[in-house]
Amino acid sequence: MLRLGNIAAALRIRSVSPRLIVSLVLLLCCFPALLSAQTRRVVAVQCDGLPYDVVDRFVKERDPHTGKSQLPWFDYIFYQRGTRLANFYVRGMSLSSPSWSLLATGQHLQIKGNVEFDRYTQQTYDYLNFIPFYVQTTAGRRVDMQGVEVLDSLGLPLLTDAFPHDERHATFSLFQRGPRYVTFQRALENRFKKAPKELLDEWTMGGLGLRSSVPAQLLRELVESIGDPRFRYLELVTTDFDHAAHHNNDRESHLAVLKELDAELGQIWTAIQKSPLAAETTLIVISDHGFNTDERVYSQGFNLVKLLGSPAGGGHHVITKRRLLLDYSIKGMNPFAQDITTTTRDSYYLKDQSDDYPTAMIDFDGNERSSLQFRDSNLNLLHIILQQLQLPNISTPVRKALTDQFFMTLDARRAEWQRNLDEVNEELGALRRAIERQRALCATQPKKFTKEDTAAGRDDAAKRICVWQDIWTGQEQGYSEYARTVANLLALRKESFNPSQLKIEDLIAPHALGEHNTVQTLQNYVAGIAPGGVVLKSNGSLDQEKTFARIDYFSLLENVTVRNNVQAGVTNHPVDLLALRIPADLVKPLIAETKISPDVVWVSTGSAHQALILSREDNAGQLSFRYLPIKNLTLDEAGHLHFESVPWQPGLPLEIFEDPQLQVPDGNREKWLSEWHTDSEWLQTLHRTRYSNGLIGLQEQLARHEVGRLIDEPGISADERLLRRLLRRQRANIEADMLVVANDHWNFDVRGFNPGGNHGSFFRISTHSTFMLAGGDKTSIPRGAIVETPYDSLSYVPTVLALTGNLRDDNNPISILWDKGFRRFPGPPVKEVLLLPEQRNIAITGATATH
């Protein structure tokens, strides 16, 4: 009312009619953001891999040459005039694509790696490769980066989508909407717009630096756009520190690249101050992860691809998205290379068939972790038996034993595979209908666009419709082919079984891994025929133990060692821990908990040191976790889980109990650690430990999160329901059988060498990232403040929306954003940078701050 009074006074309205008051109230309700927007414009500088600690250290150092801080602009903007979060962490893996997806959406993790592979079709989601994107956009086959396509398919809008198309200045990023060709052109022009002497100097000192011309142009464009008050959301992505820190671990190199970033911030800040919206602009620096880099240590690589290709590793032909030793290969120059198959000479049964039958897929990017996907062990077994049965001169007893084993295995999986096949066929039917609708829609789209259309993004929107038709068509073809082979396999009957008449590729789908492996199959993975060949038992049945070479991947990976151990502080065990998701239904009979989420995370550092991470969600959507120490987890063939509970002790995964930085409220570690706590309580307690929020991160990474179109909402059509089920299947298909996390100063990079440092793990040094804000006078962002309360990536989007008046107190977006697909945000905004509750003007719900 005070505000109304002010408005009336301002408008010099002497007598306020009730109608006018009602109108004003309605106006306020319709445009709450206008009233509540302390920040009218956001400029976000997104720095890949910028660790808070490194920035903080350099800011506090004096440069003897200048007499100021080594990073004077960081100091000036954020340390003197802004707020910095001293404990801001990645939620999930410290890996670019997943982490930026969290920062871009504010919703739980859906993108689980920098590269993802669909188990059924080997379709690759390569979130980092922008070259195909730019080439395909010229042909109209793409409009957005692949990460955006996936998030769009899931119904998860990006932070940039909260702002109208013509009010946002986007940039090159992993989650980029629409190409920006003009940037390349202008970058090249500006590169040569220099004095000849300057050009000669640059050429002499290291070439013309065309590569750096694009980032320089992006900065130039950002600065230009800051001067235009039309833009309300502007962003710039910089990857320089990440690249430098992967290569170099020395202080000088890090400082040099940070000084460049600092100078860029200076340009941006100066441009903001000169702009008309200076007082209402908030400048943000945000990073997606920290960096495990140490000046005293080179990060050491371990080649998982070679391990899996070796006889001990299963003799797999391995698919990766990047070529091994990329920089040393002529073929490595091809940016359009499809999936790379590393052929092994040690394959047990698929020699010379690596093109058709890769049996493992690895995403090693980020490098401190790797996601492994193996072909369904039972498919291997069927494949091997078919090969044996097709051999000439096979004896009748052996033939019979192999045939019996073949159908025994098939029958054991038949129900599951048939159910999946039926569902897939249903989903494909819905997809085909959707493609037809999309085709019709595409045909109606205009082909020519005016400048106004382009400015409003209508051209991209129209192209997007046709692009989705293409994407769905590709998916339909891949899934149909997979379904065909599964159907053929399931159609086999023992009585009419004639292996010599069969083509294996009609039964066992090439380029497919089939269904996920279970803990049991990963512990007894069929890799091939044993050296002794087929062995029959005395009763004439197949002796499975002796016939097949089997691998226990847990034992294999946990016991890997190297012999060249030349650095102090680096162990000779490259693997730190293994983790995977197991269904809660298997766990429930063995624990006293019943109301737990369907996904349990099993984490292991060896048979004697394991843990289960249980989770549950209350009606208000509040997540809670419990860490259950166990040992000797196994799954028998009957599908029963076995493990032994153990008390809290040192040496358990994540090393929580023994960590001196653990801050348990009442001091009784064992008691506190054995209880259920909310994610924010765990974060508060754990964040300073060696693995910081690893417990939360593992659950975020490995559990399935129902968001957006993954949820069956009431009122949707049957086809929509089927399409959503297909979406869930696709997301499930990219999940890893096993997450392998590297030990400290180890990495799994195989495309080259990253001795400088890496990220991807749950170590605090890798997850501890940067979030700093500074604003003009009207933004009310505290000055010279440090926020010690720990926050994670889920808090970023709500904070930005709250600053700009787009978030309600119940963490729901305002209605305009709701209509755009934004939904309640699970993470709390950073309350310390927002106005005090009594000063806020968000009054739609009447609710107070919930945190």
Next chain:
Amino acid sequence: MRRKPKAPPRRKSERGNFEPPKSAFGNSQNAAGIVAAHLQPAAGPTQFTSPFIRCYIVRARLNSANLLFANEFAQCFTQFALKQVFTQNSNKRCRKTAPLEGFVRLKTIKGFWNMRICPDKSSRPNARVFALLAFVFLLVPSSLRAQDSQSQKQPQPPPTPDAHPTAEIFRLERVPVVGGAELITVQAKLDGIKTPTGGTWVPLVSVMRDTLDDLSPENDRLRYVWPLTYTRPTLRQRLSGAVPFLYSRVGNKRSASAKAPPPVLDLAAPDRDVWNKIFWAALQNLMLDPYGTPLKAATRSYRQNASDYRKSQIIRALAVLSLYQAVASGAGDPVFSESELAEIQARLQLTDKTFGGLVDDVNLPRYNAQQITDVRDTRGHNWELLRQRAEAESLIFEPLQMPDGSATHALLWAAKGDLVTNTGKRYDGRFLNIADPWTDKRLLNWQGYCETRFLDSEDRSVSADTPGARAIELVPLALYGLDNPKIPMLLVDFRDGFNPKKREMSRRALQDVTRNILSVSRFGDLPYFVGRTVFDFVTGRRGIDLNQPSRLRTYSQLKLLLSLNQSLDPELREQLGERLERVSLNPMENDLEVEAKLATHQYAALLAYATRPDGLPQKLDRDRRAEMVKLEHGRTQQALFRLGNILSFGRYTHREKDSPELEAKLDVARRFAYHTRLLREVAKSSPQIDVTWDLAEVKRSLQFLVDHAEQADSRSASVAATIFLRTLDDETRRICLAGLTRMTNSRAKTELLHLSQQTDLDQAGKDLLISYLKTPRQPAGPLVVSGAKPKTRVDQ
């Protein structure tokens, strides 16, 4: 001898603090004692057997205060000079080669050397001159006294060598040069090398800093860099260097001459190097090549070998300086400021580039930082590549570290036990470039060097008495350099000495055959261009160790590492040293021990040169007078002088006549350049300099521009205008405007006009600008600047 009326400088203590000079009268030490006191490092005693060094040191002390040493110095000097004469007369080889060497130099080489660095004729006095000088010294001690009495009247920096032991590995000597300069020498403790003095300290790099005889760093100028292992090749080496396809060493230079060693670079005139390169390239192409293949091949081979030799010495100097920097900065005792070191290192690195000498000084720190990053990146990649390859092939990897902890080389070993168990094992030699150890029967009966190590349960090397340690006997296979781009470079193959050499030869041979014999070049022959480009691309991309960049860098560094690394077993070090010498393709190279000996002798020669009135002091004077040309002549005249210099093969260099006015002008010019450079850096660095720079320093530099506005060029005007736009500080802006309004060049007026047209200038700036534009031109008096203090050298 020029003298400037300045406050008497204070003596520096070893800790870097200034102390009043102590009178030697009050000290009971004799000359030898003084020498020992000054040159004895904390790490241990140093013996000086060379009479010349002793003479020099005595001479140095003499200049500082104590005239009683004059006679002793003169006697020592004579003794040394006579010894030189005696040695020359008794050495037939010297007698024979000296005239021929002189002849060759006169006809073909002298001009070359003169063009490159231009050492004065006076810098190469023969023994007779020494004897004569000694005689003069003996007869006329009064001249010395007179000189010294003059120096007593006008105190100057202590000429005693000032030893700064920064660590156990490096120490520093600073020797004042009469006329206002100092010679800074980095010495290293080379434990693995036998030195002529019997000690382990060997001087490696000297740098001359022209201080204009004061303590202000603003008018300092770094001049010559002497890698002391860099020496003039003998006639035999030179002739061998001109033999095409002679990819081999031909022996060592047995003794260094008494002449001052050749510097590799004049930091104050780096552009000279560029013009020399261009000149010689033109001369080669236009005049020598047409005479046919023999002459062409010989001259090109000679030039290539001479260039490679110089380059290898530059690399070594760089390595020494960066190691010293790492050690000294850790000890908090740097003698070079960061920017000085960056300048030296960048300039040395840029000698590798055709137009490197033309690069703007402002870019040097950036270039140096980039080079450091690149080298460390390469090193890390190669370290990891080699470790992984060793792991994959079941070999043992051992990085070798420089004293600063950086691993520049690595050894590969095979465990003796593995030789049996892995017999016939699959072996992939890619990147390792050595023969399969698992099928090599020689290794099973290895009689060469072996080493026993002890490993703990995590395969970490431990001492023999560690509980649970297990012994493992190792056979060395190869040694690699880690500093080469793309792949580790094989330097030593213990089973095949020719292996690394043939890989290095592949590069030179390809180059020599195509260019010198077949006369094809990339620019003139399209098929060759295409073929060569494809070949280079494939070998480079795949990391095939054929036609790769030269091993020069890593070879040079290994020599240093072998002499500095104290952890290597002496026997292994010796074997590595022997094998390493076989890799060298360059007839002009000398081996490790000889280089150490030569360095010691050359340093002595340099010190002698620095103390002779007609030596370095004279050269310093001539250089300054050459520098004064810019102050007196316009661009056209300067260009004509330069042309004359080139056409006379360096014989003619125009120099101004020294006068107090010109000296004062030179001082101002240097300071002006210093402040302009700083301000350019400031202007370039940030859109708002108030945030990024200490404004007091900026204002002080601006004030200097204002005070000497009449000397300002267009660059200074641009800088003042840019800083005006990039500051919000009124006082700084005012000084900028004062400078611009006082400057007489047209650019200043243009900049003022531009400033007046700025639309986004804040109101305060506009008001200030208007007030300046409205008021009549300011008289050229000093303005008052708050908070600024003149700089004095802080590294002393």
